[in-house]
Amino acid sequence: VITFVGIFIGWLHLFCGLSGAKCQMAWVFILRILEMARNHPLTDDTDKRQLPKDTRTTIKMLSISPDLEKNICCPSCFSLYKPSDAPWTCTFKKSSRARDCSEELFELRTIWFLLKATTEDEILKWSDELNSTDNPKIYDIQQSEAWNDITWPEDSLTKPKPLNLVFSLFIDWFNPRGNKKCGAQQSLGVLAFNCINLPPSLRNLLQNTCIAGITPGPNAPDMTTISHVLKEHVDDLLLLEEGISVVTSRYPQGQLVRMKLLPLLGDMVGMHKVAGFASHSATFYCSWCWGKSTDSNRMQIAKLRTKEEVLDTSARSNAANSLHEKETILSKTGV
Known part of the structure; x- marks a missing residue:
């Protein structure tokens, strides 16, 4: 029993x-429980059935669940208002x-970014600037062959x-519990769209980013099941x-x-998963060419893949x- 308790404590820590x-x-609590169980053993199945099998049931049984009171807090003077009768601006x-504090308690967020007065102007202004430049250097995706x-x-x-x-799709997964080797390892995914008609200084701002979806944890979808998440989009x-x-x-x-959707953004794992390519550890690991993992030490690009080959495969x-x-x-094929 002591060995099992030690393993459990190690699991909690690592x-x-x-x-x-x-x-x-936790060790002290468990030893106390063992002592009480020895002095007061469970007598029949009725006592065992009374033991809660879920954390939520345990918290409810002990009446230790906190009652949260929701209030709207002024970001300037920290005055509190009930959500049912809160004014638009702080009256403290x-x-x-x-004078009243007059700090706005609510923030209006534009549902469609084209309703903002400057969005379309910035799009047209940036397009005109790219089309009128004499600089042969390519410094934006709108000057690319793909565009x-x-x-x-x-x-x-x-x-x-x-x-x-034209929009880009960014996808990536992260551990909501933090990037740590020990502890719970979970994975949540984020899908975000950005309009790349906007100039580079604006296209990735938070107000111009559309969070199109969040994949639930604790595990990330694989190359096949990710299609279920993407189908609606x-x-x-x-x-x-x-x-x-x-x-x-x-x-x-x-x-x-x-x-239209043009670039797919993210790390190699995420992009290969969404685009339908094999992982970076596969034999045909590259989404651009037919290079094999066994030949990667040669540091040479193999025969390039073609759009027709990928679609056919x-x-x-x-x-x-x-x-x-x-x-x-x-x-x-790696596809």
């Missing part, structure tokens, strides 16, 4: 991240003749002229590629807005009738 002092307290006065290869439907008869937007992008009428700051009556994998067939295609 895997749950409890400090040495808290583990010592330091004296009867002093220039994007095709949009003819819009000569549409008034006002459609606004064509893919369906939306297919609809937005055709265009929808959106109320913007420039056009309150509505403007045709079309969107992906279609064959989706059409495969068995998991073994899918795994065979993955091991031989």
Whole structure:
């Protein structure tokens, strides 16, 4: 029994991240429980059934769950207001003749970033600057071949002229309990869209970032199950590629807005998972070429992959009738 208790205390310290002092307290509690169990053993199954099997049941039984009182706090003077009757601005006065604090208690957040007066102006201004420059140096994605290869439907008869937007998708996973080797290892994922029509100084600001989804923990999806998370976004992008009428700051009556997805951002693990490529430890580990892991020490780029090859391999994998067939295609192609 003592050995088992020691293993349990070690688990609390190494895997749950409890400090040495808290583990010592747990050790004292367990020894006390063992002493009481020896003096007052459970007599029948009825006593055993009364033991709680869940942490929430234990907290409820002991009546130690805290009752939280929700209030709205002024960020300037820290005055508290009930949510049901809170004013828009703080009414606290330091004296009867002093002015109100007048700090805003609520923050308006624009649901659609094109409603902001400066967004479309910044997009058009940055596009004009890139198109008018004589500098042959490429310093923005809008000057790349991939950007220039994007095709949009003819819009000569549409008034006002459609606004064509290109977005990036960022995806990454993190441990909500902190980056530590010991303790609980969990994984939450974040999917975020950013409009890369904006100038670089604005496109990644928090107010211009759309948190499109959070994958639940404690485990991250794999290369197959990530498709379930992405399906809704893919369906939306297919609809937005055709265009929808959106109320913007420039056009309150509505403007045709079309969107496409271009770059996928993140670390290698996340990007390969979303794009459907094998992991960095696979035989065909590279998403750009046919290089093998056994030849990586040569530090040379192998034959480049083509878009047609990747799409064809992906279609064959989706059409495969068995998991073994899918795994065979993955091991031989890295897709």
